[in-house]
Amino acid sequence: MITQLVVSQAVAIQERRSARPGSSIYSGRASMLLERGFRAFKSSNWMVVLSGFVEPVLYLLAFGFGIGQLIGNLEDGLGRPVSYAAFIAPALLATSAMNGAVYDSTWNVFFKMHFGKIYQVMLSSSLGPMDVALGEIGWALLRGVAYSLGFMAIVTPLGLVTNAWGLLAIPAASLIAFGFASIGMAITSYLKSFQQMNWVTFFMLPMFLFSGTFFPVSVYPQWIQMIVQALPLWQGVELIRSLMLGIVDWSLLGHVAYFLVMIAGGLWFTTVRLKALFMR
Amino acid sequence: MFAKDSEVVIRAKNLTKKYKDFVAVDGIDFEVKRGESFGLLGPNGAGKSTTMKMISSVSQRTGGELTILGKEPNTHGPEIRAHLGVVPQKDLLDRELKAWENLFTYGRYFGLSRKFLKQKVEELLEFAQLTEKRNSKADDLSGGMQRRLAIARGLVNEPEILMLDEPTTGLDPQARHILWDRLFRLKEQGVTLVITTHYMDEAEQLCDRLIVMDKGKIMAEGSPAALIKQYSSKEVVEVRFGTDKNEKFAPQLEELADRIEVLPDRILLYTEKGEELLTKIVDAGLHPMTSLVRRSSLEDVFLRLTGRTLVE
Numbered sequence: 224m225i226t227q228l229v230v231s232q233a234v235a236i237q238e239r240r241s242a243r244p245g246s247s248i249y250s251g252r253a254s255m256l257l258e259r260g261f262r263a264f265k266s267s268n269w270m271v272v273l274s275g276f277v278e279p280v281l282y283l284l285a286f287g288f289g290i291g292q293l294i295g296n297l298e299d300g301l302g303r304p305v306s307y308a309a310f311i312a313p314a315l316l317a318t319s320a321m322n323g324a325v326y327d328s329t330w331n332v333f334f335k336m337h338f339g340k341i342y343q344v345m346l347s348s349s350l351g352p353m354d355v356a357l358g359e360i361g362w363a364l365l366r367g368v369a370y371s372l373g374f375m376a377i378v379t380p381l382g383l384v385t386n387a388w389g390l391l392a393i394p395a396a397s398l399i400a401f402g403f404a405s406i407g408m409a410i411t412s413y414l415k416s417f418q419q420m421n422w423v424t425f426f427m428l429p430m431f432l433f434s435g436t437f438f439p440v441s442v443y444p445q446w447i448q449m450i451v452q453a454l455p456l457w458q459g460v461e462l463i464r465s466l467m468l469g470i471v472d473w474s475l476l477g478h479v480a481y482f483l484v485m486i487a488g489g490l491w492f493t494t495v496r497l498k499a500l501f502m503r
Numbered sequence: 504m505f506a507k508d509s510e511v512v513i514r515a516k517n518l519t520k521k522y523k524d525f526v527a528v529d530g531i532d533f534e535v536k537r538g539e540s541f542g543l544l545g546p547n548g549a550g551k552s553t554t555m556k557m558i559s560s561v562s563q564r565t566g567g568e569l570t571i572l573g574k575e576p577n578t579h580g581p582e583i584r585a586h587l588g589v590v591p592q593k594d595l596l597d598r599e600l601k602a603w604e605n606l607f608t609y610g611r612y613f614g615l616s617r618k619f620l621k622q623k624v625e626e627l628l629e630f631a632q633l634t635e636k637r638n639s640k641a642d643d644l645s646g647g648m649q650r651r652l653a654i655a656r657g658l659v660n661e662p663e664i665l666m667l668d669e670p671t672t673g674l675d676p677q678a679r680h681i682l683w684d685r686l687f688r689l690k691e692q693g694v695t696l697v698i699t700t701h702y703m704d705e706a707e708q709l710c711d712r713l714i715v716m717d718k719g720k721i722m723a724e725g726s727p728a729a730l731i732k733q734y735s736s737k738e739v740v741e742v743r744f745g746t747d748k749n750e751k752f753a754p755q756l757e758e759l760a761d762r763i764e765v766l767p768d769r770i771l772l773y774t775e776k777g778e779e780l781l782t783k784i785v786d787a788g789l790h791p792m793t794s795l796v797r798r799s800s801l802e803d804v805f806l807r808l809t810g811r812t813l814v815e
Binding site: 231232233234236237238241246249250252255258259262263266267311339340341343344345347348349350351488500502503 | 561578593657
């Protein structure tokens with residue numbers, strides 16, 4: 224029998240879920256989207272994925288070890304000498320996390336939303352819009368984490384991680400990836416055309432160059448510093464740089480809070496938007 | 504468990520959907536019983552798809568009442584969707600996945616176990632006659648195969664109600680007949696089918712009962728045969744005199760038939776005995792360029808109800 228006239232497993236599963244609050248938008252199965260992600264990924268183009276990872280590594284080699292020769296040592300926040308490579312490596316780790324998360328949560332989400340139409344199908348199952356939001360953000364986050372791990376695997380043997388706090392750079396990079404994945408998908412869900420999508424790319428480049436990545440923000444006038452410090456990449460760069468250089472105090476929790484708000488906000492807006500787009 | 508034949512599985516009362524200043528569904532009432540094959544018939548923009556979306560709990564009504572298996576879609580959307588199989592108009596297959604993965608992954612969305620799905624997927628591939636195409640990407644399948652895969656996907660959660668939005672639109676006649684055959688089998692197994700279509704022959708083939716919709720309202724309701732009996736005659740004679748001349752001969756023809764309908768390209772004459780009428784037309788000295796005697800269909804019902812042909 225293709226179907227049966229007793230309660231099916233799918234219904235039994237969902238009925239158990241219905242007692243919980245929020246069951247009309249979240250079924251607790253965001254992980255099923257990760258499963259789908261892995262299946263689709265197996266047959267996707269690895270070169271594209273790899274190229275995104277390579278970019279920050281190239282910056283590290285060119286700037287850290289190339290231009291770094293000309294610059295010599297800098298001083299860290301405690302007045303200790305730091306090589307230029309060790310100064311920019313944390314920033315490039317934060318950038319790796321960002322890049323991985325943003326590639327997936329912007330362009331890939333845009334295509335799935337407007338051309339693949341897979342969210343519509345997911346929402347015709349017993350998944351809710353928050354499952355889809357969390358699942359897709361989670362998938363983008365994984366790419367960010369993968370890039371960060373790869374980057375760490377390169378910089379650690381180069382001696383750029385000098386103290387034990389540096390281990391926390393990995394969870395910090397994951398937090399950053401989560402934040403960017405979340406906000407990236409939220410913004411993408413409001414964009415309708417390629418032109419609008421290009422604005423995202425257009426905004427990313429200056430943020431990458433000027434968020435204290437290659438030089439301290441103290442070179443700017445006060446008002447520009449304030450703008451830069453409001454940007455997520457600066458928050459991430461500061462967090463990871465402090466950890467990798469071992470300058471740790473409670474103020475780092477401020478950066479963590481920044482990303483937690485970013486994650487929650489992005490997740491909420493994505494859920495609302497998915498509902499507005501596909502469940503109207 | 505609750506397989507009573509008379510059980511109402513979908514109940515809509517004054518069901519309404521408004522988008523800003525546009526009323527897509529305008530206060531309709533209907534009921535669908537378990538095991539029934541229920542059709543929503545109407546031209547594009549009649550409100551069929553919107554009605555389907557509201558039943559599928561992916562669109563919230565703006566007025567009236569709606570229950571599916573006694574459950575309220577506004578609060579129990581995912582639970583209702585677990586009862587339903589949905590076959591969307593454009594298939595919407597996952598193009599990044601293989602045929603079998605499309606079924607497997609969709610089953611996982613419902614939280615079904617891998618073990619259960621492994622067996623289920625094989626069963627459904629066989630049902631959809633796609634076992635040999637299991638490893639093809641969705642894009643590499645023909646239109647008919649894609650549609651069958653979409654139907655198989657809709658069955659993965661063992662739904663009690665299968666929602667089909669224009670299931671044979673865009674398929675060639677052969678693919679269409681294969682599909683009808685599959686849908687018949689489901690019906691035999693007791694699955695409730697809700698089908699939208701703008702094809703008359705499809706509605707007559709598949710539906711036990713249907714509603715005819717136009718501009719968000721229900722124009723008529725009943726079995727295909729009952730609707731034809733009520734709103735049309737047994738037979739129809741179609742004659743063509745040429746685009747400019749149809750109007751000219753209309754008054755003369757009107758006297759011969761029970762009722763006539765003048766369309767831009769042809770005149771339809773409603774009668775109990777088609778051949779006799781055609782003889783009378785020729786005897787009256789009228790010589791149409793072409794003529795055709797056929798059984799009355801739902802198309803005629805729709806024309807009668809709205810004054811328009813259904814597929815324009």
